[in-house]
Amino acid sequence: MWIPVAYGVVASGWIALSDTLLAGAARSVQEQAAWSILKGFCFVAATSVALHAGLRWTLARERGARRLAEASEAVLRAKEERDLAERKRAAEALRESEEKLALAIEAADMGICHAVPFGPLECSPRFREIFGIADGLPINGFETFLRLVHPDDRDRHRSAVLRSLDPSGEATYEDQYRCVRPDGSVRWISARGKVRFADVNGVRQAVRTAGAVLDITERKAMQAQLMQSDRLASVGMLAAGVAHEINNPLAYLIAALDFLDGECKELAQKSPGVSSAELLEALAAAREGAGRVKHVVRDLKTFSRADEERRVQVELRPVIESSINMVFNEIKYRARLVKDYGKTPPVLANEARLGQVCLNLLVNAAQAIPEGRIDENEIRVSTKTDDLGRAVVEVRDSGPGIPPDVLKQVFDPFFTTKPTGVGTGLGLSICHNIVTGLGGEIIVESQLDEGTVFRVVLPAAPPPAEGDAGTEPALMTPSVAHRPRGRVLVVDDEPAICAALKRVLAPEHEVVALTSALEAHSRIARGERFDVILCDLMMPKMTGMELHAALTSLAPEQAARMVLLTGGAFTPVASEFLNRVPNARVEKPFDAASLRALVRGLVA
Numbered sequence: 064m065w066i067p068v069a070y071g072v073v074a075s076g077w078i079a080l081s082d083t084l085l086a087g088a089a090r091s092v093q094e095q096a097a098w099s100i101l102k103g104f105c106f107v108a109a110t111s112v113a114l115h116a117g118l119r120w121t122l123a124r125e126r127g128a129r130r131l132a133e134a135s136e137a138v139l140r141a142k143e144e145r146d147l148a149e150r151k152r153a154a155e156a157l158r159e160s161e162e163k164l165a166l167a168i169e170a171a172d173m174g175i176c177h178a179v180p181f182g183p184l185e186c187s188p189r190f191r192e193i194f195g196i197a198d199g200l201p202i203n204g205f206e207t208f209l210r211l212v213h214p215d216d217r218d219r220h221r222s223a224v225l226r227s228l229d230p231s232g233e234a235t236y237e238d239q240y241r242c243v244r245p246d247g248s249v250r251w252i253s254a255r256g257k258v259r260f261a262d263v264n265g266v267r268q269a270v271r272t273a274g275a276v277l278d279i280t281e282r283k284a285m286q287a288q289l290m291q292s293d294r295l296a297s298v299g300m301l302a303a304g305v306a307h308e309i310n311n312p313l314a315y316l317i318a319a320l321d322f323l324d325g326e327c328k329e330l331a332q333k334s335p336g337v338s339s340a341e342l343l344e345a346l347a348a349a350r351e352g353a354g355r356v357k358h359v360v361r362d363l364k365t366f367s368r369a370d371e372e373r374r375v376q377v378e379l380r381p382v383i384e385s386s387i388n389m390v391f392n393e394i395k396y397r398a399r400l401v402k403d404y405g406k407t408p409p410v411l412a413n414e415a416r417l418g419q420v421c422l423n424l425l426v427n428a429a430q431a432i433p434e435g436r437i438d439e440n441e442i443r444v445s446t447k448t449d450d451l452g453r454a455v456v457e458v459r460d461s462g463p464g465i466p467p468d469v470l471k472q473v474f475d476p477f478f479t480t481k482p483t484g485v486g487t488g489l490g491l492s493i494c495h496n497i498v499t500g501l502g503g504e505i506i507v508e509s510q511l512d513e514g515t516v517f518r519v520v521l522p523a524a525p526p527p528a529e530g531d532a533g534t535e536p537a538l539m540t541p542s543v544a545h546r547p548r549g550r551v552l553v554v555d556d557e558p559a560i561c562a563a564l565k566r567v568l569a570p571e572h573e574v575v576a577l578t579s580a581l582e583a584h585s586r587i588a589r590g591e592r593f594d595v596i597l598c599d600l601m602m603p604k605m606t607g608m609e610l611h612a613a614l615t616s617l618a619p620e621q622a623a624r625m626v627l628l629t630g631g632a633f634t635p636v637a638s639e640f641l642n643r644v645p646n647a648r649v650e651k652p653f654d655a656a657s658l659r660a661l662v663r664g665l666v667a
Contacts, residue, residue: 078106174276180228180258180269181205193252193278195244213241213249220254227258230267234258239279248472251283252276284476284492306360310630311557313356314652318563320350321655357652358388373642374501376409376524377417379446379454386421387444390429397432398440398461405447407454408523416497420505423490424458424517431462431515452523453503459516465509473507494519548572549594549666554583554610555628556602560651564597567655568662580605584613587621594666596621597649600629600637608640622646624665628653 168175174190184202191198194211202208205224212220220240227236236256241249256274260267324346331343387400394400410417425442432440443459465473474495498505503521553564553576561576568574575593577583580602587593600607607627614622627641627648641648647665649658 168275172277176274176276178205178272180272184208190276193250193276194242195246195248211242211244213243216240224256227256228269228272230260230269234260234269246472247468248475249280250278251280253279280476287476306630308630309356309360310651311560313353313360314630315557315559315563317350317353317357317652318567318655320346320353322563322566324350353652373638374411374413377412377414378409379407379417379456380404382414382418383421383444383446383456386418386425390422390425393426393429394442396434396437397429398437398442401441401443403443403445405445407446407448407456408452410454410501410521411524412501412521416501420494420497420519421456421458423494424519427490427517428458428460428462428515431460449520454521454523456519456521457516459514461514464511464513465507465515466511470507470509474505547666549662550592551575551662551666552583552593552596552598553577554580554596554602554607555599557599560599560628564658567658571659572662572666580607580610584610584617587614587618592618592621594624595662596625597628597662598625600627600641600648601634608637611640611644611646626661626665 168187169189172189174193175187176190177185181204183204186196186202188198190196196202196211209217209221217240220238223236223238226232227234234257237254239251239253242252243249254274254276256272258269259271259273261270262268263270324343327343327346383404387394387402391400425444428442432442439461441459441461443457445457445459447455447457449455474491476492495505498519498521501521503519506518506520507515508518509515549572551568551572551574553561553568553574555561555564555576556578558578561578565574565576572594577586580598581604583596583598584605598607598610605613607625611622611625611627614625623646625646627644627646628651629637629641629648630651647661649661
């Protein structure tokens with residue numbers, strides 16, 4: 064626009080000026096016309112040059128502006144591309160970070176929840192799975208969630224969370240509690256949470272909470288089982304010690320009663336006129352009572368073995384009988400006990416562990432039946448061999464039965480329908496672990512108002528290897544009819560045991576009784592020799608194990624003639640020793656006839 068205006072102004076000024084100058088300078092009209100033509104030509108040429116230059120300048124300026132615009136556009140486009148790339152990289156990094164976090168949370172098997180304080184909970188799928196919350200079911204606030212927490216743990220967990228919401232507190236909480244799922248199952252939960260605070264109108268307030276939960280039921284079960292195993296081990300050690308202390312006096316008590324019984328019978332034969340019936344009856348009652356104590360101690364020893372993990376061939380019936388004897392007082396006021404024993408193969412197991420299974424099943428059967436009405440209730444224990452050659456033990460009760468929704472959870476850790484203080488919910492879980500660990504299976508069947516049956520199925524033990532002498536040395540019997548008189552050494556720190564053994568063996572053998580293994584070692588070192596050495600396993604100063612080791616070096620033939628006496632207080636070292644050496648052993652309280660037969664066999 065400015066170019067035409069400038070051109071008009073310049074042209075008008077030039078024409079006016081040139082016309083004035085020519086009018087004064089021209090001498091004639093012809094000269095003025097010639098100069099006007101020349102002036103016009105010059106003006107046209109000058110304006111053409113000016114117009115051409117202006118046009119070129121304008122075009123150049125437009126091209127520059129266009130190039131500047133294009134350059135600016137390129138810069139802007141490059142910046143946008145860089146920004147877009149940065150946004151993509153940031154989004155990719157965020158996605159990758161979220162994937163890593165999700166993978167880590169999944170690997171940790173944690174459930175996550177978020178909420179504004181006391182607002183609805185936003186839960187991860189794993190959180191819902193842990194608590195048994197259906198997808199899409201809202202959790203409208205903390206108090207709604209607390210309904211899932213076990214009533215005994217609810218107040219403690221509420222207090223832990225509320226403390227974390229205190230602005231003056233640590234803004235975190237940590238707790239372990241039980242939850243009760245909608246299906247009734249109980250799970251142990253480890254929970255940790257964090258609270259974020261912000262200034263709201265100048266006041267520090269909680270604005271968001273986040274929590275992470277972990278299902279630790281299996282860990283808790285293992286800890287509880289370990290604690291129970293520790294308690295059982297302690298009880299076992301106590302039982303073994305008690306058994307040892309009982310067995311020693313019981314051994315010489317039974318031996319003395321046997322001796323008195325024999326003497327009284329011999330006296331009655333020699334003096335028919337002497338009335339000894341009442342005395343013999345009293346002795347028989349005393350022997351029966353001592354025998355019952357012997358059986359109780361024997362049953363107690365079944366559950367107090369130190370070598371808990373050692374597996375040997377085990378006959379089921381003696382283990383079941385021991386378990387019944389232990390729990391019979393629980394049964395006899397509730398139901399009749401029926402035994403239906405069929406033939407079963409031996410199984411490869413640990414006797415104490417197997418006894419624990421039988422004991423648990425019998426206790427559960429008894430506790431399923433209320434006291435009273437004994438004639439109307441029954442607990443039946445049966446054994447048989449199935450079509451696959453496996454040993455089967457069944458414990459059946461006539462109790463009220465187990466509802467179907469409960470039946471599928473009976474082997475879960477901590478699940479129990481018993482009142483607080485009656486059961487831990489671990490008994491059947493432990494039974495399941497023991498039986499499956501032995502390669503077997505445990506099955507439960509139940510009908511409401513008809514009762515319950517637990518069935519334990521165990522594979523038969525493989526046949527012993529050729530030449531295997533078995534788990535216990537057999538008692539030797541004399542190979543000839545006559546009874547040679549031998550020289551027998553008795554070593555026991557209990558003088559009464561020494562006296563009892565001497566009383567039993569003296570009629571047939573020369574018996575030397577010592578209360579010190581050190582003295583026995585000294586006499587053998589001086590050259591004395593014995594046909595049989597009856598030696599207690601556990602003694603002060605020098606044990607039977609140490610005497611055996613010393614004689615193995617000093618007089619191997621004497622070490623081979625040792626018969627080991629044990630009251631049942633097996634330490635791991637003693638247990639390993641008995642499993643290693645081939646010597647015969649006799650458990651206290653001993654049977655006099657069997658002991659005499661053993662000694663005769665060794666002397667022969």
